[in-house]
Amino acid sequence: MSDLQKKRGTASFSLYALSFVLLWEWLRPVQQLTETGHIGTFLGFVFMSLSLSFLGVWSVLASLAKMIYILYSIAKIHYQGQVFNLSWLGLFLEDAQANLGAVWNGQWAEMSNPFRTLLFFILIWLVTYLIDYWLLNRKRILLFFLMTVVFITVIDTFTAYKGDAAILRVVVAGFAILGLLAFYRLAEKERLPSGHLHARKWIIPLVVMIAGSTLIAWTAPKANPIWPDPVPFIQSMNDGSGTEQGGTAKRVGYGSNDSSLGGPFVGDDSLVFTAEVEERHYWKVETKDVYTGKGWVSTKGEHPSHLEFSGETPPPIMSFYGNQDEVLRSTVHNEVDYAHIQYPHGVRKIVTDEFYLYRLNRQTGKITSLKDFEPEAPASYTVEYEKPAFRVKDLQDSSVEDDDEYAHSIHNTYTQLPEDLPPAIRELALEVTDGLETWYEKAQAVEKYFRNNGFVYDQVDVAIPEEDEDYVAQFLFETKRGYCDNFSTSMAVMLRTLDIPARWVKGYTDGEYVETLESGTRVYEVTNNNAHSWVEVYFPEVGWVPFEPTQGFSNNVVFQTEENSEVPADTEETEEAAAPVPLQPEREELEPEAASAAGSQDGWRKSAKSFLANNWKTFFGMIVLLAGAAALAYWKRGKWLPFYYILLFKLRKKDEHFPAAYLALLAQLERYGLRRRPGQTLREYAWEVDQFFSSREMRRLTDCYEQFLYRGTLAEGTWQKSREAWEYMIKKAG
Structure with a gap:
């Protein structure tokens, strides 16, 4: 001890x-x-x-x-x-x-x-x-x-x-x-x-x-940096990177924790699943019902109520009421094993080739697939669903009846708001819906409010609220700049201030079109870039109705007028908003030499960016391989260091190199496992080493080293005479 x-x-x-x-x-x-x-x-x-x-x-x-x-x-x-x-x-x-x-x-x-x-x-x-x-x-x-x-x-x-x-x-x-x-x-x-x-x-x-x-x-005073800041260049290597208030960008994609929203994100085109669909639609994963002022959580938190069902029974999810004649099918081919089922609004059945059980989170609507009672995503599955089509008249006539306990329960749950919610949010909602009477008209007015009024879709320059700041209030009154989470959360909160039940939904958009099969179904690829959030509003006797407040997106929900004509929920032609291109500052005219240098620097930067974009997996693999090789070499250093020392001292013939060679031998013996005990003299230690190796060389080397320690000098030719013994001992310790 x-x-x-x-x-x-x-x-x-x-x-x-x-x-x-x-x-x-x-x-x-x-x-x-x-x-x-x-x-x-x-x-x-x-x-x-x-x-x-x-x-x-x-x-x-x-x-x-x-x-x-x-x-x-x-x-x-x-x-x-x-x-x-x-x-x-x-x-x-x-x-x-x-x-x-x-x-x-x-x-x-x-x-x-x-x-x-x-x-x-x-x-x-x-x-x-x-x-x-x-x-x-x-x-x-x-x-x-x-x-x-x-x-x-x-x-x-x-x-x-x-x-x-x-x-x-x-x-x-x-x-x-x-x-x-x-x-x-x-x-x-x-x-x-x-x-x-x-x-x-x-x-x-x-x-x-x-x-x-x-x-x-x-x-003490500090001098200015000599080298340029490398951070802007490193960030320029990624098209989707960005910062706000000195922060860093998150990577886009599905995640289960939404309690702290905000900040920029980095695009990611990694394929999540491929879908074969009869008609385009959004893919739902889960909903959240509690707004905290910073993001969304679920009522039950870590202990939700679960309900298990098989693929032969309809998922116990209430989407909307009414008998729909048109039942459509979509097939999913998973590329990522998330173990949750992404499904359209109005899902009625999940069909797989193998037997799976499904676990429904009754608070969030998230469906987890189970194989042998363990979470596992099916390689592919087909969902049957009713095509959502809502009559405008039914939505306008919808109201909460006194004896409708379910509607009252939904109303109480999905109108929750933080006690410290800034009152300016409700004042804005009242102003936007001034003169409107029905929930449907108010929901449409709030949805359309974000189409103008200075709001900008942006993935890069997106703020994170301070500790004492509300996420929605910051977006509505300060930045007016953000992506789907900002738009959808703001709409849901504004509706709740009007006592209209609304919930936050997350999942994926329909994806990128690939081809049309001979059967007429169309194939879409859904990547992490298609991760999205939107809003669902509850109308008594109608059900949950999707709304899309985010600029440039359309959820393809159909509203039927009294003339029985179908009106899409959003008539914008753009399917997906693209991140705005940052404005480049005007450059002063450069001299030919400077322009050439700038051009070559830009060319080098573009080449480096292209290389990293196309070969990042290989580059990362090489780094991991080199790190593993370095770790292995360090772990096995006792085996190769003797040969390194022999090579190092091969050309050193002067006697002054003997002490360094002797100390290197002591270090190698310790790595080998022959450690010198505290207080043990070099002579005693040399005797033990020679006994272990059945040799006399260590004592001869130690006698020479002690002569150097006590006299301060070495006899001429000591290193030349001792080299053979030193090489013998250091090889023995290898």
């Missing part, structure tokens, strides 16, 4: 406290840049783990305490604090089992929040264990310190996180830890007597040096 393990005094406590500071710096940006909440709970776990290690608590008891803390935190965060009602534990175990199946199938987006919390706790547990190992056993923490510095600098460069103060705290804490560990290593090696005198002689100059250098670095 090392001195650091034996002595748990002030210096040891300082090491753990400073390590806590370094770990805290990893959690700070996680809270700001991601949707992770309850950072204080995770920070408490870090504190508890390091405290148990500092106190030397028996590992079994420490592990038990950590597991109790993790289960208590999960119950408090995700199960309404039912800590002592152990019924939540059964639900959590079932949830963990289902999530393990999703992880095994690579369905990362399907993981629930309780399971994500568990994984985060396990990650922190592993990191604190490594910190403890580095402090107590290795007494080296340089690698983790450098990783922390790189982490802070990278996120400060590429995200909205400001790391000025963080990098200062990291450098101070890191240098303090490195200094203390250097003292412990020196004390062990030199077998210094225990006591505070030697520690004070080391620590006081260390504190003065760190404080002084930090103060000078903080107050």
Whole structure:
């Protein structure tokens, strides 16, 4: 056991406290840049783990305490604090089992929040264990310190996180830890007597040096950067990238967490599924009913009500009322195993070649396919659905009857709004619908409001609301710039302020047309770029009616007038809005040489962009391969380093190179497993090595090295005479 393990005094406590500071710096940006909440709970776990290690608590008891803390935190965060009602534990175990199946199938987006919390706790547990190992056993923490510095600098460069103060705290804490560990290593090696005198002689100059250098670095004037900022160029490598307020862009596609909307996104044309359809339509995945001021969540949160059914029975989803004569079919060929079913509005049946069960989330309408009771997406399936066609007269005459309990339940659920919703949103909704009486007329007026009035469809320059700012209010009154989430959320919230039940729907548009088959069905490819959101409004005795407020999109819903003519819901010709092209600033006229240089730079930039766009998978694979090769080479360095040292010292013939060669041999012997014990003399160590290898060379080399240590010189020709013995020993240690 090392001195650091034996002595748990002030210096040891300082090491753990400073390590806590370094770990805290990893959690700070996680809270700001991601949707992770309850950072204080995770920070408490870090504190508890390091405290148990500092106190030397028996590992079994420490592990038990950590597991109790993790289960208590999960119950408090995700199960309404039912800590002592152990019924939540059964639900959590079932949830963990289902999530393990999703992880095994690579369905990362399907993981629930309780399971994500568990994984985060396990990650922190592993990191604190490594910190403890580095402090107590290795007494080296340089690698983790450098990783922390790189982490802070990278996120400060590429995200909205400001790391000025963080990098200062990291450098101070890191240098303090490195200094203390250097003292412990020196004390062990030199077998210094225990006591505070030697520690004070080391620590006081260390504190003065760190404080002084930090103060000078903080107050000294800084020169302007010499090199140009690489971030704009890196961002220019991606056509869909963009920032807002210093933020970063998300990648477009389906995701289950919509609690924090806003910000730019990067386009992604990865194929999700191919559809064979008789008529174009949107593909629904799920709906959300609770608007939080920042995004959407579901009423039941982590514990929704589920209903299972087979493909032979109609999905228990209420879309709209009325007997529709026209039943259509669409076939889906999945390319991504999301395990959820995307379906048209009015779905009646799901048909597959193999037997599947289906689990309906009754709050969100999300259908998960199950194979052998595990989530798995069918390779292909066919959905039968009623073609939505709504009579305008029915929509205008729709109203909530006093005895209609279901309509009242829908009304109460889908008119929810945050208590702190800015009143200006309702005032705007009243202004837009002034003079209109029916829900249908008001819904149409709000839908059309976004077609003009200065609103712009944009995927790049899209703001994220501040902590005290409402997502809808920011879009309506400040930016008026955004994509489908901004438009659809704003329409749903405005209707709710008018006491009209509306819900937020997410899924995919109809996709990109590919071809028409001989049967007359048309083939569409649906990619991540087709991920979309829209609005459904509930009309009593009619059902849920889709509306499309986003500029440039049309959901192909038909409204029938009294003359029995069909009127599309949206007459705009554009099927999908394209991101606006940023305006380029006018360039001043350049001299021929400068113009040539600029042209070559633009050509190089375009070539680099084209190369990355077309070969990014190969490029990424090469990086992974090189990283793996480097890791393997480092892991097996004990095998090839002897030959490297032999080659390195091959041409070095002067005696002054002998000490470096001897020290390299000592390092290689330690890698081989022959470690020199603390306090052991070189002569004793050489005797053990020679006994192990049944040789005499190590003692001969050590005699020469001790002559150098005590006399400061070497006899002429020492290295030439010792080279053969040195090569023999270093090959033995290979």
